[in-house]
Amino acid sequence: MIAKVFFERYDRAGLIFLGVMATIAIFVPLSNLLLPTDSFLHVPTYVMSLVGKYLCYAILALSLDLVWGYCGILSLGHGAFFALGGYAMGMYLMRQIGSRGVYGNPDLPDFMVFLNWKEIPWFWYGFDMFPFALLMMALVPGLLAFLFGWLAFRSRVTGVYLSIITQAMTYALLLAFFRNDMGFGGNNGLTDFKDILGFNIQAQGTRAALFFATALLLILSYMLARWMVTTAFGKVLVAVRDAESRTRFLGYRVEHFKLLVFTVSAAMAGIAGALYVPQVGIINPSEFSPANSIEAVIWVAVGGRGTLVGAALGAVVVNFLKTWFTTGFLAPYWLFMLGALFIGVTLAMPKGIVGTLQDWSARRRERATYTEKSAQKIAEQGE
Amino acid sequence: MIQVRAFCAAVISLFAVLMFAPAAQADFASSLARFAQDEFSETALAIDEIAASGDSRAQQVLEALGSARLFVDPASKKVYWRAATSARTIHDAANGEPVVDPPAGLQVVRINNRLRGATLNAIGALTLMAPDPARRRAAAESIFKSRDASALAPLEAAIKVEKDPSIATLFAQARAVLMLAAPQATKDQQLEAISILRMRADIGAIAALRSTNASADADVKALAADAVTAIEARLKLMSHVQNVWYGLSLGSVLLLAAIGLAITFGVMGVINMAHGEMVMLGAYTTFVVQEVFRAYAPDWFDWSLPVALPLAFLFTGLVGIAIERGVIRFLYGRPLETLLATWGVSLILQQAVRTIFGPSNREVGAPSYMSGAFDLFGLSVTWGRMWIIVFTLFVFVSLLLALKHTSLGLHMRAVTQNRRMASAMGIRTPWVDAMTFGLGSGLAGIAGVALSQIDNVSPNLGQSYIIDSFMVVVFGGVGNLWGTLVSAFALGVANKFLEPVAGAVLAKIFILVLLILFIQKRPRGLFALKGRAVEA
Numbered sequence: 001m002i003a004k005v006f007f008e009r010y011d012r013a014g015l016i017f018l019g020v021m022a023t024i025a026i027f028v029p030l031s032n033l034l035l036p037t038d039s040f041l042h043v044p045t046y047v048m049s050l051v052g053k054y055l056c057y058a059i060l061a062l063s064l065d066l067v068w069g070y071c072g073i074l075s076l077g078h079g080a081f082f083a084l085g086g087y088a089m090g091m092y093l094m095r096q097i098g099s100r101g102v103y104g105n106p107d108l109p110d111f112m113v114f115l116n117w118k119e120i121p122w123f124w125y126g127f128d129m130f131p132f133a134l135l136m137m138a139l140v141p142g143l144l145a146f147l148f149g150w151l152a153f154r155s156r157v158t159g160v161y162l163s164i165i166t167q168a169m170t171y172a173l174l175l176a177f178f179r180n181d182m183g184f185g186g187n188n189g190l191t192d193f194k195d196i197l198g199f200n201i202q203a204q205g206t207r208a209a210l211f212f213a214t215a216l217l218l219i220l221s222y223m224l225a226r227w228m229v230t231t232a233f234g235k236v237l238v239a240v241r242d243a244e245s246r247t248r249f250l251g252y253r254v255e256h257f258k259l260l261v262f263t264v265s266a267a268m269a270g271i272a273g274a275l276y277v278p279q280v281g282i283i284n285p286s287e288f289s290p291a292n293s294i295e296a297v298i299w300v301a302v303g304g305r306g307t308l309v310g311a312a313l314g315a316v317v318v319n320f321l322k323t324w325f326t327t328g329f330l331a332p333y334w335l336f337m338l339g340a341l342f343i344g345v346t347l348a349m350p351k352g353i354v355g356t357l358q359d360w361s362a363r364r365r366e367r368a369t370y371t372e373k374s375a376q377k378i379a380e381q382g383e
Numbered sequence: 384m385i386q387v388r389a390f391c392a393a394v395i396s397l398f399a400v401l402m403f404a405p406a407a408q409a410d411f412a413s414s415l416a417r418f419a420q421d422e423f424s425e426t427a428l429a430i431d432e433i434a435a436s437g438d439s440r441a442q443q444v445l446e447a448l449g450s451a452r453l454f455v456d457p458a459s460k461k462v463y464w465r466a467a468t469s470a471r472t473i474h475d476a477a478n479g480e481p482v483v484d485p486p487a488g489l490q491v492v493r494i495n496n497r498l499r500g501a502t503l504n505a506i507g508a509l510t511l512m513a514p515d516p517a518r519r520r521a522a523a524e525s526i527f528k529s530r531d532a533s534a535l536a537p538l539e540a541a542i543k544v545e546k547d548p549s550i551a552t553l554f555a556q557a558r559a560v561l562m563l564a565a566p567q568a569t570k571d572q573q574l575e576a577i578s579i580l581r582m583r584a585d586i587g588a589i590a591a592l593r594s595t596n597a598s599a600d601a602d603v604k605a606l607a608a609d610a611v612t613a614i615e616a617r618l619k620l621m622s623h624v625q626n627v628w629y630g631l632s633l634g635s636v637l638l639l640a641a642i643g644l645a646i647t648f649g650v651m652g653v654i655n656m657a658h659g660e661m662v663m664l665g666a667y668t669t670f671v672v673q674e675v676f677r678a679y680a681p682d683w684f685d686w687s688l689p690v691a692l693p694l695a696f697l698f699t700g701l702v703g704i705a706i707e708r709g710v711i712r713f714l715y716g717r718p719l720e721t722l723l724a725t726w727g728v729s730l731i732l733q734q735a736v737r738t739i740f741g742p743s744n745r746e747v748g749a750p751s752y753m754s755g756a757f758d759l760f761g762l763s764v765t766w767g768r769m770w771i772i773v774f775t776l777f778v779f780v781s782l783l784l785a786l787k788h789t790s791l792g793l794h795m796r797a798v799t800q801n802r803r804m805a806s807a808m809g810i811r812t813p814w815v816d817a818m819t820f821g822l823g824s825g826l827a828g829i830a831g832v833a834l835s836q837i838d839n840v841s842p843n844l845g846q847s848y849i850i851d852s853f854m855v856v857v858f859g860g861v862g863n864l865w866g867t868l869v870s871a872f873a874l875g876v877a878n879k880f881l882e883p884v885a886g887a888v889l890a891k892i893f894i895l896v897l898l899i900l901f902i903q904k905r906p907r908g909l910f911a912l913k914g915r916a917v918e919a
Contacts, residue, residue, distance in 0.1 A: 074719045148899075155903040160654055160718045164853050165899045171850050172895040175888050290850065294656075294726055301723060335734035342727025346720040347713055 025215030029208035059272035061315035069306030072241035077166030079293035081141035085270025090190035092133035137274035145266030153255035174288035189284025304352025434505035454489035508537030523553035634875025641855035643826035657729035659845025665831020695828040703824020860908030
């Protein structure tokens with residue numbers, strides 16, 4: 001019974017996605033840790049952290065699809081929420097370095113010693129405790145999104161205007177975090193991490209655990225997003241996307257729906273960023289750059305907006321292509337490729353990979369039933 | 384007979400030349416010879432003679448003497464000096480030529496403190512009377528700053544012979560500083576000095592007035608303090624004026640960058656993220672035109688900008704039309720998709736330029752009328768900035784006129800207001816769309832020509848303007864050119880007034896946050912279009 005309710009929530013693509021992700025979540029870390037390096041099935045550590053990075057992007061793409069695909073809010077500032085979550089994690093990791101930094105100061109991170117600061121600023125308080133940091137990873141982006149959304153949705157800033165001011169927001173944050181005086185490491189950001197929760201961050205075991213956590217969180221994020229969009233709440237979201245004024249006239253408080261989904265999405269992006277930082281080993285202000293946020297939008301567009309699975313798939317595919325292009329002799333052509341992807345997807349494949357596939361299969365099924373029916377009809381007429 | 388006479392004439396004239404030429408040199412050489420005596424009295428004489436000679440070699444010899452780089456060869460009695468920059472090169476003092484193989488056993492020409500002072504004064508006097516006006520200016524400024532009392536005598540001498548009135552003023556100001564600080568100066572001299580410095584009215588004058596000699600008359604001191612307050616008030620006013628000027632300058636840059644966007648975004652409603660790249664293409668067009676000028680007509684270099692303007696307009700306009708025909712026309716009514724597709728276009732254009740011209744900054748030269756500065760009531764105004772403001776206003780006015788008084792402008796406004804009705808009236812709307820987009824892109828291109836004069840021409844040029852441009856258009860109110868003008872100048876001036884208080888970066892962040900908040904308050908900008916046209 002419970003199983004039936006559970007399965008009913010997901011379409012075929014969703015079930016395939018959950019299955020694949022569960023397999024990856026279990027297989028990749030185990031294979032990396034247990035199988036001998038020369039084994040055919042062994043996953044090298046660098047591949048694992050690369051895929052881990054893609055999965056973080058996939059969570060970001062999911063969160064973006066939630067607001068853009070289902071609620072029509074094209075946020076060009078989701079990279080900012082991602083980076084804020086990353087900074088929260090980075091601050092925790094910085095505090096874990098303790099006296100092992102270059103200057104050996106037990107209280108202050110290296111860059112503060114370098115700037116000649118005497119004591120830790122107030123906004124760094126509590127980041128030596130993991131539960132607090134964990135809370136902040138979701139709370140800080142969520143709160144910013146809440147504030148921003150509360151102002152924007154209440155005064156009915158929509159469409160392109162909203163996109164532009166979200167871009168301005170991430171740009172302002174980019175400039176702010178570049179300043180040394182902000183107390184977030186300025187240009188260099190936060191790096192040189194030593195350990196997380198007492199485990200060495202470089203160790204293979206920790207990396208495998210981080211990978212598993214990322215995959216698990218992707219699954220959970222998907223389930224949360226899917227739950228949100230398949231309930232009555234989700235129906236209202238789609239209504240807002242397709243006919244905002246009409247939904248308002250039907251008596252729904254449109255801004256409340258938008259605000260809730262925007263805040264949840266930002267918190268999700270923040271957690272993705274938090275998982276991203278220990279796997280990449282650095283967080284710096286360039287993560288706030290508007291180009292990053294726009295790139296995240298194209299992952300969703302490539303995979304298929306409004307499909308959730310497509311967003312995650314798009315993030316992985318585009319980033320895989322990016323890695324493949326930028327490491328070989330094709331490196332100078334990557335931006336051509338990315339640009340063509342932007343144009344090609346919007347012009348030729350507005351529904352993205354998953355959306356287009358779903359269309360095909362739907363049409364085939366329709367045709368199949370149609371031929372069946374007409375065959376019956378012919379048979380009936382023949383009698 | 385004739386031949387003999389001709390021969391004699393030749394010999395005599397030759398002698399005359401030979402006699403005359405060394406005559407001038409002999410003076411300098413005999414002065415130099417005095418150094419070889421190694422007597423303080425002889426050296427003092429030599430310093431005076433050399434300083435009085437006004438010879439072009441004098442300065443180097445005296446400087447060498449002052450810093451113990453002047454040598455005498457005891458054997459040949461010849462004088463040498465060593466270059467200040469390199470310990471190896473020895474020059475012959477008589478002709479200033481470097482000596483390949485200097486004689487061994489060179490001895491330093493000794494001086495005492497009295498001689499050292501005399502040397503420094505002589506050098507100061509030399510530069511005060513140097514033929515090059517720029518050096519005389521520099522000398523006056525250096526005395527003004529150093530307040531070196533020993534420079535008074537040469538300064539007085541220089542004032543008497545100075546012909547250039549602007550340099551004479553500088554000399555008088557320098558003398559005024561020395562007078563104020565000197566204990567022996569009379570009250571009248573000091574009062575005059577204060578009035579001279581009051582005229583100068585800058586930071587240096589304040590410092591000089593503050594250093595009025597402690598033993599000076601009470602009246603003098605009061606007047607000096609009075610002058611300081613007057614100058615400070617004036618400086619404060621000047622700094623406000625300066626901020627407004629810088630703000631207008633920044634505003635004109637913003638307006639230039641945004642004006643094309645005001646057409647494509649404001650009038651057509653197309654989000655063109657490749658707008659910044661159009662600006663960049665315009666800047667690169669200038670670069671190419673200048674390269675052609677450098678190669679084929681270097682003398683006509685000043686004409687490179689007037690030639691680049693129409694070319695940039697045409698080129699970026701054509702690129703714009705191509706983008707509209709190739710991409711944007713399929714996306715009308717889907718603004719968010721347009722945004723993504725044009726972002727893709729911008730990536731491709733950036734990378735194309737990077738592939739062709741390389742990733743680094745390219746050198747775009749300034750024609751003669753764009754470089755330099757002039758002084759406007761104590762405000763230093765650079766010509767480049769000035770012309771850009773003038774040019775921006777010119778572009779703005781021409782655009783307004785084009786929209787009001789040309790048939791294309793009429794069609795554009797018709798299509799914007801009611802596309803279907805315009806179409807029914809026989810206007811070819813797709814053609815108008817393409818032309819409008821081409822016009823917006825072309826405007827971005829000529830903005831690029833102007834911006835190439837004040838910014839780095841690199842493939843990333845456009846990206847630094849795109850967010851600002853959108854902000855300007857949105858702040859001003861979409862579909863309203865006057866709004867764009869007001870908002871560009873308002874943002875520019877606000878930015879420049881915040882900068883001294885908060886620093887450049889913080890000022891920019893502050894403006895961005897203010898804009899975000901402003902849009903909440905007035906989602907359609909400062910001057911929103913009213914009526915049914917607004918409802919999407």
